[in-house]
Amino acid sequence: MAEWLNAEEQHAWRRTAAVMTLLPAALDAQLQRDAGLTQFSYLVLAMLSETEGRVMPMSELASTVSSSLSRLSHVVSRLEQQGWVSREPCAGNGRVTMARLTDAGWEKVVATAPGHAAEVRRLVIDAVGPCRVADLDAITGAILRRLDPAARMRANPMASEGASGS
Amino acid sequence: MAEWLNAEEQHAWRRTAAVMTLLPAALDAQLQRDAGLTQFSYLVLAMLSETEGRVMPMSELASTVSSSLSRLSHVVSRLEQQGWVSREPCAGNGRVTMARLTDAGWEKVVATAPGHAAEVRRLVIDAVGPCRVADLDAITGAILRRLDPAARMRANPMASEGASGS
DNA sequence: GCTGCACAGTTGAAGCATCAAGTGTAGGGT
């Protein structure tokens, strides 16, 4: 790893790698402790909660949370067992399954969001400081374009046109 | 998640979250395909390969790769089974176990490093562009200081004082 | 030199992610 990146690049990369290791662990710890949720399952609930009608096709939800359909299906099964999400067929399209946030799920998000947002603010937003939030946005945007040149930009629907819902 | 961060912050955070999801997956995919290694197990081998004598106490190695001792122990067991790492007691300190990179392990690192470094360069370094590498370093440094104010800065031993080893 | 506590590390069980294979629906070609 040492010989193919220069010193500055290597240093930045190691820090990036450390952040990628520690930050998800820290956020998971807070959510697990306070709500018994994974960061990922919380994200699923949160994204549903922000959609018109709190319903979304599984595929679209998968894109929104940057995951495979398989992963999402497993997670939704667990969330369904706990009564926070329900599955229903899509009228007029037999191969689509809709995931719907239940009332209990909505309550769960409302109860969980402030603590999680505070942790995100503490560990990320306040850490980088207000002046550098734009830099963070630019850098992650650049990396995302490499990671996923085509689609999935639904996960960050700004900078471009209006979000025309589903 | 929407109501406790302003629009700019929220946008930056969503991109960050997407990167934290997709980047490890992309790097893992390359390593798995080309070398049958996890990003994490590769990191363990790589860090050992850069140490004087290619030996390190388990605890120190755990700090270096930002992981728990438990996780490291499991991974080292697997690496040991494949013949890339060996464990040995530490002369003069009965409760320390040393992890040593074997010759086969060294070969493995040498064979794997170029491809991995190229992927890191492609997805991260070149993506952010040469001008912004310093920004990336500053931002991840700031986040790291929040995540781990005290120790573990061994993973990025610059910018501060001399690393007085163990 | 014994006791008690903290450190270094290991282990086993449980949960989550990933992969490969399977089900069933849409729609296009003939």
Place this chain on the structure above:
DNA sequence: ACCCTACACTTGATGCTTCAACTGTGCAGC
């Protein structure tokens, strides 16, 4: 009308990570 490919999921097995409990060593106090 029929097949055939592509799509939208689901499912089960495998492997890695995490958590809690455990073993054994060093060391401070008495």
